Amino acid sequence: MTDRPIDPDVDLHVPAQRAELHWPVIAVIAAGGALGALARYGAQTALPAGPGEFPWATFLVNVSGCLLIGVLMVVITEVREAHRLVRPFLGVGILGGYTTFSTYVVDVQRAVAAGAPVTGLLYLAATLLAALAAVTAGMWVTRRLAKTRMSAR
Amino acid sequence: MTVLLIVLGAAVGAPLRYLADRAVQARHDTVFPWGTLTVNVFGSALLGFLAALPAGDGVMALAGTGFCGALTTYSTFGYETVRLMEEGARFHAVANAVAGVVAGLGAAYCGLAFAQALAA
Numbered sequence: 001m002t003d004r005p006i007d008p009d010v011d012l013h014v015p016a017q018r019a020e021l022h023w024p025v026i027a028v029i030a031a032g033g034a035l036g037a038l039a040r041y042g043a044q045t046a047l048p049a050g051p052g053e054f055p056w057a058t059f060l061v062n063v064s065g066c067l068l069i070g071v072l073m074v075v076i077t078e079v080r081e082a083h084r085l086v087r088p089f090l091g092v093g094i095l096g097g098y099t100t101f102s103t104y105v106v107d108v109q110r111a112v113a114a115g116a117p118v119t120g121l122l123y124l125a126a127t128l129l130a131a132l133a134a135v136t137a138g139m140w141v142t143r144r145l146a147k148t149r150m151s152a153r
Numbered sequence: 154m155t156v157l158l159i160v161l162g163a164a165v166g167a168p169l170r171y172l173a174d175r176a177v178q179a180r181h182d183t184v185f186p187w188g189t190l191t192v193n194v195f196g197s198a199l200l201g202f203l204a205a206l207p208a209g210d211g212v213m214a215l216a217g218t219g220f221c222g223a224l225t226t227y228s229t230f231g232y233e234t235v236r237l238m239e240e241g242a243r244f245h246a247v248a249n250a251v252a253g254v255v256a257g258l259g260a261a262y263c264g265l266a267f268a269q270a271l272a273a
Contacts, residue, residue, distance in 0.1 A: 006240070007186045008232045009171055012178045021175065026168045033167020033223040034160040041159050041218055062227040069228035070235070088171070091228075097167045101193040101225035102200035103218075105257040109201060109265065128254060131231040139235065 004077045008069055009092045016084070025088045032093015036065075040098050052114035055107040058100065059127055065099035066131040070138020079146045155214045162219020166196075170224050185245050186233045189226065190253060196225035197257040201264025206272075225257075 005011030012018045040061050047057035072091055076082040104127060111120030173195075174188030181187050200221040203213060230253050237246035 004236070006184055006233055006236045007174065007178070007189060007229065009174050009189065009226070009229050010178070012175065012182075026171070029168045029171050030164040033163040034219075036167070037159050037163030037219055037223050038156065040222060041156070044218075062231075065228040066231040069232045073232060092171050093167050095228040096170060096226040097163050097223040099227035099229075100222040101227050101230060101253070101257055102196040102221040102261070103225075104227060105197045105254075105261040106200045106204050108258060109261050110204070124254065124258075127227075128250060131227055132234055132250070135228075135231045135235040 005073075008073050008087070009096060020084060020088075024085060028085050028089040029093040029096075032089045033097030036094040036097025036099075039094075040100060049107075052111055052116035052119060054119055054123055055103075055111075058103050058107055059123065059130070062099045062104060062127055063130045063134045065095050067134040067138040069095050070135040070140075071142045074139050074142040074146070078143065155210070158211055158214040159219040159222075162215040162217075162221075163223035164219075166220040166223030170226060184237065184240070184242055186229075186237075186249060189229050189233060190249070190256065193225045193230060193253060194256045194260045196221040198260035198264040200225075201261030202268045203264075204261075205265040205268035 003014065005014050005017070010017050010020075040058075043061050044057040047060070049055040049057065069091060072087075072095070076087055076091075104124075108120045108124050111117065111123060170192045173192050177188035177191050200217055203217050203221070207213075208217065230249075234246050234250050234253075237243075237249060
């Protein structure tokens with residue numbers, strides 16, 4: 001195992017994260033979570049999906065959030081030392097509050113209940129595959145950019 | 154009003170994910186991300202329950218969009234799966250993706266069944 005975390009929210013294998021349980025950390029997670037949830041609500045209001053329709057808003061929210069967590073985690077674990085509140089605010093708070101697993105599974109459930117099981121299954125698989133591809137892409141692009149910048153120095 | 158309820162729900166849900174994740178990890182010292190699975194399953198069960206009630210708009214904004222939305226996470230789930238793959242823990246990566254989706258869906262249906270049992 002490397003010393004880079006597996007769980008981006010908090011990984012107790014990382015000594016600094018084991019010791020970070022303080023009020024400012026909780027506060028920035030709460031603030032970030034609220035901002036992220038509002039952004040998700042904005043997307044869902046802008047792109048509403050009727051019963052049995054493909055829930056594009058939640059799909060796009062989850063996939064874009066996955067892209068961004070890939071970028072963020074590479075920046076703060078491989079490229080540069082970040083302030084101790086950066087991961088809690090941006091990663092745990094904003095991106096954690098922005099993306100959602102509960103809406104994803106209930107969207108599938110709703111599609112099935114609305115008599116559109118194929119749409120539900122398609123959404124289930126497409127979100128998973130696109131999300132994993134987005135994390136990978138975010139990490140890859142960030143590593144490439146960081147490497148280019150390093151060698152340019 | 155809706156916005157305020159979402160803010161309130163999310164401001165509780167997001168820190169609770171962090172604290173629950175810590176608490177689970179403190180009890181299970183493995184590479185498998187049990188903490189994230191736990192919050193995603195719990196949040197999915199609660200949202201499945203609320204959606205099936207059906208709850209009013211205010212409750213849905215506070216507890217559904219705000220609390221359950223911020224308690225559960227796809228970015229963490231996705232990142233963990235990719236990182237497990239990177240570390241060569243291929244079985245754990247696949248298990249995390251499959252278990253996350255299956256357990257989350259199962260939990261949402263448990264919530265739905267519970268709501269229906271209450272309504273009956």
